[in-house]
Amino acid sequence: MAALDETQVKEGVDQDTVDAVASMAGKYKYGWATEIEMDYAPKGVNEDIVRLISGKNGEPEWMTEWRLGAFARWKEMTEPTWAMVNYPKIDYQDQYYYASPKSMADKPKSLDDVDPKLLETYKKLGIPLKEQMILAGVEGAESAPAEGRKVAVDAVFDSVSVGTTFQAELAKAGVIFCSISEAIREHPELVRKYLGSVVPVTDNFFATLNSAVFSDGSFVYVPPGVRCPMELSTYFRINAENTGQFERTLIIADKGSYVSYLEGCTAPQRDINQLHAAVVELVALEDAEIKYSTVQNWYPGDENGKGGIYNFVTKRADCRGDRSKVMWTQVETGSAVTWKYPSCILRGDDSQGEFYSIAITNNMQQADTGTKMIHLGKRTKSRIVSKGISAGRAQNTYRGQVTMHPRAKDSRNYTQCDSLLIGGNCGAHTVPYIEVRNNSSRVEHEATTSKVDDDQLFYCRSRGMDEEEAVALVVNGFCKEVLQALPMEFAMEAQQLVAISLEGSVG
C-alpha cells in the first residue's frame, strides 16, 4: 500500500500498528465474485418493484400495503446530509433492488442438486463444511452432528436467504430462527406486532427505503425464560453487480431470555459503488438480554476510493422491559462510506445499554458512526466505548447522543471515545450530543486523541511502573475490554485488530 508507506508516521506510533493497518487495507480477502446465474428484478424502484419483491417472498396483503406505505413516504423524503461523509449523488433508479440465484428458485433436495458455485462461495468465505451443507439448503443436514461449537447461521446471498442452520434443534428450545421472509409467512402475529415498532417506517430516508424494498434478513424470537442454546449468526454476502442489498433483521427476546447474535458481511471487489441499507430492530422485554455483535467487512473500495459499499444502516434496540439489557459491539473495517448508529432506547426501569466500537478507516474510506443512548426509565445505565483509527486519506467520525429524560431519575452514562490518526492526510472527528434533563443522573463524556485516563496511569505509576509501561498496560487492557465483548466466533477477525497496537495514541 504505497500511500501509507510514503506517509510520515508520527513518532511513537509502533511499526506493527502501521503494518497491521496497511495489511488490512492493502488487500481485501473477500473481493472475489461468484459467477452464478441470477434472477433480477428490473432496474430501479417504483410501486411495481415493491409489489414484485413482496410477491417473490409470498407475502400477505398487509405486508405489501406496509411496504407501499413506506414507499409513498420515501418519495417525499430527502437524503440526509448532516453526516461528515461525501459521496457522489446516488441514482436510486440505476440499480437492482432484487437479485436471487436462479438455482434458489426450487429448493435443492440434496447436496448433488445444490449449485456447486454457491457451495464454493461459502467454502471460500470460511464457513465450516457441516454448516455449508445446511447453508446451501440441503434438507436433513440439520441432524448431522456439528463439529465443535454450534453456531446457527442464516446466510443471505444478495436478496435471498439461502439457508438457515440448526432450525430444528433451536425449535426444540422454542427459539424461532429463520429468514424474515419465512417469518412473515409462518409467524405473522409476531412480525406484525414488532416489525417497525423500534424503527418506525417513517424513521429516516434509508430506513424508509429499506421498509419498502427489503428482500430478506433474519428473524429471531426467543420465548420467555429461554437462554438460546447456541449463538445465532447471519452472514450477508453481496455478490451481484449494481445491486443494492436491503436486509431487515428483527430480534425479539421475550421476558427473561438471552440471545447472542453475530453478523458478518463481505462483498466482491467492484469498481462501482453499491448500496447497502439495512434495518435492524431489537426488542428486549423484562429481564431479557440481547448481545449483538458485528464485524463489518464490506468491500471498502481501492486505494483511490474507487468502488466499495455505501453502508447506510439503521440499528436500534428498544429495552422495553424493566431490567432488560442490550449490548452492541461492532468492529467496522469495511465499506467506502459508513453511516451507522446502533442505538438503545432505555425505556424499562433499570435497563442497560452498552456500545463498544472499533472503527478503522484507511485509504479513502469514510465512517460516520456512533450511538444514541436515550434514557427514559429510572436508574437506567449506559456505557459507550468507541475507538476510531484513521489512516491514509480516510475520515473517521464518532457521532453520538446521550439523552437523560426528566423521568429517567438516578441514571448513569459514561462515554469514552478515543481517536488515533496515522499519517497527516486523514481526519478524526468527534460530535457528541449530551442532553441532561434531570439532576439525579450523572453523565460523563471523555474524548481524546492522545490521552489515557490520568487516574489509571497514576494508579499504575504509584505501583512502580514507568510511564511507558503504565500506558501500555492501560491501553492494552482497555482495548482488550472492547475486543472481549465480541463472542468467540469473531475471534479470528478480531485477532487482526488486536495486532493493532494503540500505543501511538499516547502522545
Place this chain on the structure above:
Amino acid sequence: MAVPKIKTDAAEARIAALQVPEGGGWITAARGDALSRLRAIGLPGRRDEYWKYTQPDSLIAPEAIRAAVFENDEGPMFADIDRLKVVFVDGVFDADASDDLAQAGLEIERLETAGQADIHWAKDLYGVLESHGQTPVQRPLAALNTGFARDGVIIRATGKAVKPVNLVYLHESDSSDAILHHCIKLEKGADLTILENGPAAARFNKVMEVDIAEGAAFHHVRTQGRDHERRAVTHVFARLGAESTFKSFTVTVNGMLTRNECVIELTGDDAIAHVAGAVVGDGDFLHDDTVFITHDAQRCESRQVFKKVLRNGATGVFQGKILVKKDAQKTDGYQISQALLLDEDAQFYAKPELEIYADDVICSHGSTSGAIDDEALFYLRSRGIPESEAQDLLVLAFLAEAIEEIEDSAIANDILARLEGWLGRRRR
C-alpha cells in the same frame, strides 16, 4: 442548498424594523456588504442545527421584548481597578459618564465618528473578521450587527496599555434594543485588557472584532449584568498572530437569554487562546456558550473551560468546537464543559466537538453533568457548616477552575467576592 423562506422572511422583517445609520464614510460599503450577507443567509430558525438548544425567536424578532430594569443596589463592577470608563446607556454613548478618551494613552475612538472618515485603519477590520467567521458556520446575527451598528469603540494599541478599558453598559429603558460593534487592534507586542460589564439593554446585540498581531496579548473579562429579563447575543471574533495571547472570561448571573459566541482563529505559530465562563442560573434562564476555535498554525494552545451552576428550571447550553487544520501540527487543544444541576428542573445540553486533520496533536474534551456530591456535602455538614452554606462552598469550588482563567488577581477576587455575595444573598 436553498435558504428556507422562513429564514429570509425573518431577515427581511428584522431589516424593515431597522435603519441603516446615515452619514458614513468608509463604513457605508462595509454595512452594505453585511446587509447582503444577511439577506443571503437569512436569520436563524428553530430547525437550525446551530440553534438546536437555544430558540432564537426573541433574538431575531423585529421588536425587542420589554425587560424591566433591575434595581441594582451594589456598587459598580471593577470600581477598585484603575480603568478608563466608556459608558453606553441602552446602547447610546454617554459622554458625561465616560472618562476622557483623549487621556487613555492609546488610540480610542467611537465607531460613530471613525466611520465618517474617508480613510481609516478600521476599514480592514470592521466586518472583516465577522465575514470570515461566517464559514463553515453561519452567524447571521453578527452580520446583522455589522450592517446596523451605529456605535461602539475603535481601539488601537501599540504598546502596553497603561490601564484597562472598561466598557460599561447601562440599562435604563424597558424597551431598549441596542446594537454595538467594537473593533480592537493590537499591534506587534501590544498588551491590552478590556473589561465589560452591565446588562446593556432589554435586548443587546454586540460584536467585538479583535485582531492580535505577533507577540501581542489581549485580556478580556466581562460580567453580563444582573437584570433578570434582559436578552443578549454577543459575538467575539478574534484572529491571533504568532506567539500572541487571547484570554477571555465571562461571568453570567441572571438574564432570560444569553448567547455568547466566540470565534477564534489561530493563524500564527505558538499562539495561545483561552476562553472561559462561569454561569450561575436560577429560574427562567437560558445561557448558551458557543465557541469555535480554528487551529491553522503550529504549536498553538487552546483552552475552553465552561462551568454552569443551574437550578429552578435554568438551562445551560455549551457548543464547543476545536477544528485542527491539516498543517496545525503539535496543537494542544482542551475543552471542558461541566454543569452542576442543583435541582430536578435544571437542564444542560452540550455538544463538544472535535474536528481534526493533523496527526501530531493532543486534543481532548470532557463534559460532565450531575448533582452536588452528597459525600462532600455530608463532610462539610459534619464539620458544622449549615447545609445551604456548604452547598455554596461546593458551588464556588466547582466554579473555581473557570475563575482561575482570569490572570489579574484583583479582578478575579472582585468577581469571586461578588459571586459569594450573590450566593449568600440568595441564602438569606
